[in-house]
Amino acid sequence: MDKTNLKINDKDVVVPGEILAEGMDYLPSQGTYRKDNHVIASMLGLARIEGKVIKIIPLSGNYLPKRGDVIVGKVADINFSGWSVETNSAYAAMLSMKDATSDYIRRGEDLTKYFNIGDYIVTKIYNVTSQNLIDLTMKGPGLRKLTTGRIMKVASPKVPRIIGKQGSMVSMIKKATNCNIIVGQNGVVWIKGLNPEDELITVETIKKIEDESHVSGLTGIIQKFLESKGRKAVLETVTEETTGEA
Amino acid sequence: MVYKKRLDGRKFDELREIEAKVGVIQNATGSAYFRIGKTVAYAAVYGPRELYPRFMQDPKKGLLRCNYNMLPFSGSGERVRPGPSRRSREISLVTDKALLPVVDLEQFPNSVVDVFIELPQTDAGSRCAGICAASMALADAGIIMKDLVGAVSAGVVDGQVVLDLNYDEEAYEEGDVADIPVAYIPSLDKFSLLQMDGKVKKEDLVKALEMAKKGAMHIIEVQKKALKSKFEVSRK
């Protein structure tokens, strides 16, 4: 049979229950499942067809902690063995003393001099159990406490678009706004600029990426947007963008 | 058979007018608005998020927790007293069961997905409208779902099988009335909500279910369109 049995086009927005392909030619991947003769969507998102594999890039949803992710977390509590950290997900994480610093910490020492309740930190998830118990570490390049910045939250599936291919999007924004920006995989973004105006443009730009993350030609749109704000926006790593993962 | 023409002039298998919108509550992870006739439902989904009290946590999967609530001014009669009632708690329970078969929360053990359903205006069919709003809101929240859920009631008014009863039909006094709210899951071809008030012959029940199925399929098409159009707006 010559007729294609794909029911959708690449990059279509699809919804749960939608039949994506008929027959056995296509294989279900992330966000899809097979039922009898059909490949069906099991989440709202952008359908991607890669050869014979169909998967869905989510457009919304809360963060699910993954090993190796660098996130921006907030210290929620201090206990005997270390710090409890909010991860902007359904699960709190643990930062133990030995993973927090290479300093020798004496028994009963005041831990707030390292991290206090309410502090934001950029940290790395180094272990996630099957029950989603999470261990964090501060040992690694760039992992540190964040001071006097502005925090904003975005839907975590939009994070790859905000970062861009090899960090191209975020570095374009950094240059255009003179802001320091850290985008946590958990959707928490830390912004620090020289003045409120720079930070506000950064916030606006990131919101725009979040709203239009599924639109093709996003980099160009953002470049124009920054220019409309009187900022010079240059994309350095010039590669044709594709949707989704970074 | 006396009920030859419906009180509002609809065909026997005709739904009331439907309006659906997604992303109406900014604070929520996912949200939706669903209106059928004069019944209006909002749904907001929060989560997966941390679940307390701890004893409610399930180490195998996340918990779906639905809460159905009529706003105090949503009934055409007396003011509805705020807070949960026996009725609203039962509807919350069956709403939960109606949605559970499609929702997959295995990736989120010990967590909860809260679904809040609020009705500012009702004219029969409010639990079904709530389920429809919740179905869209869950999808909007990026929850893994096998399918969307379509809910509508069918019933028998004075011997005639009809779809989507309004309040006047539920209260029809010149003959027996049966009201059968159902929720239908197309990919499974199964019903996940089934209740009934009144009296009905088995043959009529089968006819009513058949009619409700078609109605639910149409409602799901409306849900799909609403979910997709959220992204078409900014796509220009």
Added chain:
Amino acid sequence: MNKEKQDHVLNYLNKNVRYDGRKKDEYRKITVETGIAATAEGSAKVTIGETVVLAGVKFEVGAPYPDQLDKGTMMVNAELLPMSNPRFESGPPNIESIELARVVDRGIRESNAIDYKKLCIKEGELVWTVIVDITPLNADGNLFDASALAVLLAIKDAKMPKLKDNKIDYKSKTDQKVPMLEEPISVTVLKIGNHYIVDPVSDEEDVLDARLTVALTKDNTICALQKGGEQPLSEKEIEEMVDLAVRKSKELRGYLR
């Protein structure tokens, strides 16, 4: 309180910018709509930025208060629906919702907005009660002003139901409106550091020093006040905050149509 966030918000204000880029005395975009719930005798929806509040009116009849035998009554209730903000929990009204309802109630009551005498059906025996319920759908700051506006609009929108054998026949509305004498507008001014702002978003409410809600009649008479927040206010500060409220109330009054 989050010291870091407060410093950051203050740092913006010191440069005359709000956390969301607005001017200090600037409201977010406001839209109002009435008749949004046909089952209510009167209803309204007020949107201020991302904050969305519904208000609905229902009527009841009953015996008057012993000290006001020839007057009808009014009740304002607020439910901070968990739908509207992840911070709100299910359950009986908490202190936040009680304060909201009482502050809105006070503005309506003390301005004599409603002509309670005309809500008397039979002196000493039967009077109307106007019940207004406030229900935010999305709460992102300034529930006070949004709710006060929604409640007033809902009362103005209301049509009294028919009375049959001293009972309400909810099925038939009359053309009769709630008898009204005044239209109070409420403006909430926040003090953060040495700055006064109106229409706060949640981020700003989180770091406020003091809050003053001012309800004003058409001729700018103050008809209710509520101070909130942990820091006390001086006379001069109160005066400045009231001045700002008076100025902004004119703008809000435009939404009453």
